[in-house]
Amino acid sequence: MQQQKPESLTYPTPVQKRKLPMRGLLAAALLPLFGMVTAYGIAPDTDTRDVPVQTLIENLSLPQSDSQDQIKQVYHHEEKVLAGETLGALLNRLGVSQQDSSLLLSQPAARISRNLRSGQRIQADISEDGELLEMRLTSSEGALNRISRQGEGFALDQPQDVAESRIVMRSGHIESSLFAATDAASLPDSVAVKMADIFGTQLDFRTDLRKGDTFSIVYEMDYRNGEPTGTGKILGAEYVNAGKVYQAVLYLTPSGREEYYTPKGESLAKGFLRSPLEFSRVTSGFSNARKHPVLGYTRRHTGTDFGAPTGTRVKATSEAAVAFVGRKGGYGNIVILRHRNGIETYYAHLSRFAAGMRPGRSVSQGEVIGFVGMTGTATGPHLHYEVRISGQPRNPLAIRLPGSPPLPVAQKTRFNQQTAAWVERLGQLRGTNLAALD
Numbered sequence: 445m446q447q448q449k450p451e452s453l454t455y456p457t458p459v460q461k462r463k464l465p466m467r468g469l470l471a472a473a474l475l476p477l478f479g480m481v482t483a484y485g486i487a488p489d490t491d492t493r494d495v496p497v498q499t500l501i502e503n504l505s506l507p508q509s510d511s512q513d514q515i516k517q518v519y520h521h522e523e524k525v526l527a528g529e530t531l532g533a534l535l536n537r538l539g540v541s542q543q544d545s546s547l548l549l550s551q552p553a554a555r556i557s558r559n560l561r562s563g564q565r566i567q568a569d570i571s572e573d574g575e576l577l578e579m580r581l582t583s584s585e586g587a588l589n590r591i592s593r594q595g596e597g598f599a600l601d602q603p604q605d606v607a608e609s610r611i612v613m614r615s616g617h618i619e620s621s622l623f624a625a626t627d628a629a630s631l632p633d634s635v636a637v638k639m640a641d642i643f644g645t646q647l648d649f650r651t652d653l654r655k656g657d658t659f660s661i662v663y664e665m666d667y668r669n670g671e672p673t674g675t676g677k678i679l680g681a682e683y684v685n686a687g688k689v690y691q692a693v694l695y696l697t698p699s700g701r702e703e704y705y706t707p708k709g710e711s712l713a714k715g716f717l718r719s720p721l722e723f724s725r726v727t728s729g730f731s732n733a734r735k736h737p738v739l740g741y742t743r744r745h746t747g748t749d750f751g752a753p754t755g756t757r758v759k760a761t762s763e764a765a766v767a768f769v770g771r772k773g774g775y776g777n778i779v780i781l782r783h784r785n786g787i788e789t790y791y792a793h794l795s796r797f798a799a800g801m802r803p804g805r806s807v808s809q810g811e812v813i814g815f816v817g818m819t820g821t822a823t824g825p826h827l828h829y830e831v832r833i834s835g836q837p838r839n840p841l842a843i844r845l846p847g848s849p850p851l852p853v854a855q856k857t858r859f860n861q862q863t864a865a866w867v868e869r870l871g872q873l874r875g876t877n878l879a880a881l882d
């Protein structure tokens with residue numbers, strides 16, 4: 445592992461701003477935590493709870509700016525206590541040196557062994573030469589026991605409330621579906637959905653996925669007493685679809701906006717979303733290939749039909765002004781949006797409209813404008829989506845728009861400082877993926 449530049453670890457995560465009721469707070473730290481999990485996607489109906497996922501997590505200690513060479517690599521381990529396991533056996537399994545293990549066992553702190561229960565989560569920070577720096581044991585009731593280095597020995601304490609925000613990396617590859625793969629990678633649904641949103645102008649995760657696709661994600665995760673409590677932002681993401689690499693990194697602009705760019709500084713917000721439907725566990729399994737059984741071939745079909753359950757959220761595919769909201773013949777309940785360059789989009793057969801939709805109102809890309817239904821000429825719930833340029837129906841995939849402006853040259857240094865670390869991690873994760881696919 446190469447050392448990183450210190451500034452690459454100081455992404456302005458709003459840890460201090462989080463509103464956690466932290467009673468007796470002992471430590472709130474931003475610990476960069478890099479876990480590499482190779483996930484093998486499995487059939488969606490397989491119970492994944494007992495699938496052993498090997499976790500090797502590297503922890504980069506925050507380097508001092510000018511003494512990087514002296515910094516020892518620290519590895520962060522997450523394990524579960526095995527049935528009947530003694531403290532000595534556990535330390536051995538974690539890779540703690542014989543010297544530290546004997547030392548700890550000879551000290552009062554060894555009474556932590558009374559708290560060892562099968563299945564408990566253990567987190568340990570261990571240097572590359574087996575030095576135990578800290579070990580945390582979380583009971584099933586959420587109580588935390590912590591062993592930390594103190595002087596020549598170890599101390600045991602029970603911190604009341606430890607809140608941390610960490611940076612986690614996960615990667616995997618697609619065998620059957622995105623959610624099967626993200627389940628296997630222990631990736632929360634909210635992160636999978638965010639990834640689908642980030643790449644929304646380039647990929648439709650309902651239809652474009654291929655077996656053998658790979659993904660890598662760097663994201664924030666909040667922990668309390670060692671247990672995950674929520675997910676934060678995605679800092680970097682990569683999706684390799686049918687051999688083509690898509691990458692995104694989060695950039696905080698000088699004016700405080702968060703935007704996703706390619707590592708080269710191209711905006712990912714440009715153009716149109718590939719799918720007007722929210723991506724979720726429910727919609728991911730629905731086919732796109734719905735035909736119009738009612739209309740048959742008597743009328744040219746001028747759009748794309750997206751099969752989805754009634755009530756699925758429908759999103760504006762690009763920023764626009766609302767041109768029409770109401771009923772229109774066979775379209776049923778329809779929203780028509782007017783975009784730049786004479787482009788209009790139609791969203792038809794809606795069960796209902798989002799609150800506040802009225803002509804003239806502006807909507808942003810991804811904003812919910814209505815809900816899937818089967819009003820008008822429709823035999824089942826689906827969204828009829830249409831793109832028109834100067835009134836003529838067009839294939840949405842063939843639309844070419846002037847792109848959003850790329851990153852200003854003057855911000856390139858700032859951009860690179862914020863994002864270089866994530867780009868490097870994504871590259872490393874891809875190597876892990878390729879090895880797993882061999």
Ligand SMILES: [Zn+2]
Binds near residue numbers: 827
């Ligand atoms: Zn249709």
